[in-house]
Ligand code: PAD
């Protein structure tokens with residue numbers, strides 16, 4: 001039987017989100033229904049609300065979540081009711097050309113639930129990143145559920161479902177930060193701070209944090225930044241070069257998604273260095289740089305979707321590191337809020353007051 005629960009919906013471009021009754025179908029073949037316990041508020045949810053991702057309104061927001069599998073459809077092998085899981089937006093297909101070449105982290109055909117969740121009048125909802133977890137129950141593909149150690153509380157575990165994984169992976173997987181590297185991170189929200197934490201975990205010797213907000217820079221230090229630059233006050237490219245013997249950083253991670261900060265990242269890296277774009281630009285944005293500079297500086301310009309993570313490989317491992325005290329996931333949680341407080345959380349995110357507001361949905 002389908003179930004009616006409350007969910008946070010963005011009905012129209014730029015309009016405040018509303019708490020609506022949504023209808024969640026029984027899981028069909030290959031699907032799982034999950035009782036969401038906690039779901040972080042990510043900047044990508046705000047991008048959806050602002051119509052910057054696509055215009056398939058209404059959206060069911062929320063995608064950084066942990067919870068417990070409530071029921072599964074026929075033929076589901078991956079998980080069973082009662083399993084404690086983090087939801088992921090990379091349920092790999094195993095069959096596409098990336099998967100067949102042994103690169104499932106780039107899977108080009110990831111799975112989502114086939115059935116649609118709807119509003120009470122039958123209007124189909126588009127779940128953010130195929131998840132939609134600002135809701136008491138959500139319907140996903142079974143492969144979107146990754147089992148992890150239940151000792152990690154849901155407000156912490158859920159963060160690996162998107163932004164924190166994106167940042168950690170931008171450093172560790174995409175940027176391939178290695179022991180002894182110098183790293184600069186531009187934009188120190190939840191994603192940028194996770195990149196800083198990832199760079200520390202990987203053994204970077206210098207980690208330079210850049211932001212326009214001193215509160216964010218203070219927090220970045222807690223996650224492992226060795227130096228901080230307020231780019232409102234000083235030129236970040238010159239400052240990063242000055243901190244790296246005039247050379248630039250081996251890896252520069254852009255965690256905002258803007259042309260001007262991408263350009264800073266581009267020029268702040270050392271020759272043969274790597275730029276990783278993990279911030280999400282909007283469709284109107286363009287960059288215009290001399291092609292000779294692309295050529296002449298060598299190295300790699302990469303973008304990082306979800307930190308090039310493989311949930312089944314990375315989530316349980318990172319939860320283990322958290323439980324050993326080596327990855328301070330708890331420090332990303334600025335506040336725990338109710339399901340009716342998402343709009344207020346967007347406002348706080350906008351004002352730079354929080355790293356992550358986490359909606360405690362149930363239990
Ligand atoms: P956030 O809004 O919490 O953090 C952004 C940070 O950038 C804030 O600390 C700002 O102060 C800072 N900032 C803004 N403008 C500037 C500037 N001009 N110069 C320096 N600093 C500035 O967002 P977030 O950390 O949740 O997300 C960051 C981006 O990452 C955002 O675009 C989001 O959509 C994206 C993201 N990408 C993935 C992925 O897979 N690629 C996953 C999750 C989120």
Ligand code: ZN
Pocket residue numbers: 042043044045063064162163
């Ligand atoms: Zn996200």
